[in-house]
Every structure is written in C-alpha cells, then in structure tokens.
Amino acid sequence: MTRDEAYKTLTKLIKNQNLIKHHLACEAVMKVLYRKFAPPVTQNQQDEEKWGIVGLLHDADYELTRNHPEKHTLILEEKIGSKLPAEVMYAIKSHNFASNKVLPKSAMDWSIYCADELTGLIIAATLVNPDKKLASVTTDFVINRFNEPSFARGANRDQILACEDKLKIPIRDFIELSLKAMQLISNELSL
Numbered sequence: 001m002t003r004d005e006a007y008k009t010l011t012k013l014i015k016n017q018n019l020i021k022h023h024l025a026c027e028a029v030m031k032v033l034y035r036k037f038a039p040p041v042t043q044n045q046q047d048e049e050k051w052g053i054v055g056l057l058h059d060a061d062y063e064l065t066r067n068h069p070e071k072h073t074l075i076l077e078e079k080i081g082s083k084l085p086a087e088v089m090y091a092i093k094s095h096n097f098a099s100n101k102v103l104p105k106s107a108m109d110w111s112i113y114c115a116d117e118l119t120g121l122i123i124a125a126t127l128v129n130p131d132k133k134l135a136s137v138t139t140d141f142v143i144n145r146f147n148e149p150s151f152a153r154g155a156n157r158d159q160i161l162a163c164e165d166k167l168k169i170p171i172r173d174f175i176e177l178s179l180k181a182m183q184l185i186s187n188e189l190s191l
Helices: 003-013 017-037 045-057 074-083 086-094 107-128 139-146 157-166 171-184
Strands: none
Touching: 003 017, 003 045, 003 074, 017 045, 017 107, 017 171, 045 086, 045 107, 074 086, 086 107, 107 139, 107 157, 107 171, 139 171, 157 171
16 A cells, blocks of 8 residues: 555544544554664655555544454554555554553554544643744754643653653653654644
C-alpha cells in the first residue's frame, strides 16, 4: 500500500477532521523517528514510508471501535491487513496492546505507542498557547504542560515516558523531536 492509498483508506474510514490531523501528526513523527533509528547508509524512502503509514493508519478504525476498545486495530486488520506489510500491521496493532495483548517488540512498534499520546499532548498545548500556532510552541512549554497532571488528562504520560526505556530517547529529546516534526506540517494541521 502506498502513502496515497493509505491516506485514501484513512479518509474513507475517518470522517472527523481532528482525528485525521492526529493521524497526520503521527505520520510526521514516525518518519522522523525512522530517520533517527535507521543508520544513514541504510535509510531508504520505502522504509521511511512504512513507518509513516504506521502513523497514518494506526487509529483508522477508531470511529468503528470507539465503544469496543478491545477490537481497536483488529477491525482495521480485517479490513486492510492483507494490503499492508506484516510488520506495519503488527506495529499498528501493538500500539493498542493494553486492550488487544499484541505486545510491541520493535523500535517501530514502540515508536507509534509513544508518539500516539504525545502528538495529542502537543496539539493540546498548542491550543492553549496564545496564538494557537505550532511555530510558537517550545519544548519547554510542552514539558511544562506534560508535568501538569490536570492538563490534557487523556494523554497517558506513562505511555509517552516509555520512550526513555523502550526507545532510549530522553523525554525532553522525544518531545523536541516530535514537536519539530509536527511544526514541519503545521499547515496540514491548521496550527
């Protein structure tokens, strides 16, 4: 499945524009994480696109499964799993391992697990920033919001913090990397 095909699939399954923006944010972060983990001599467009597609499609069945979290990602697998490389579908499923018991194993799996929650926190931080623009948001601003338990309560801090243990990326660096990735697509995110 190409990136264009993945985007068409996403927009067929997801109608909420804010959810589509969430997927775009995760795609951007996943591509940056691919470049971080793959040695420069082995990096290629095809593998970067795979990581991006994980971000782009990870919650594509959300509107179908919102009342049945145990089926989240499994419905997506039924619908499009045969069109995706096995490692891509596995990474998508593993980001919901708390419900479906598909445990993350690879850097790609753990990356989507951590990035999923952080992109939501960054968007929430942007929306409380005076100008509501990603360009104005700093890493320190996001860290301060991260450290406020009452801010964006739905963003699971433990899931984000897994970046330190599972990806060996300090939380500050993970936030900075993710924020920069999202700032690169701020027009697409309307932020």
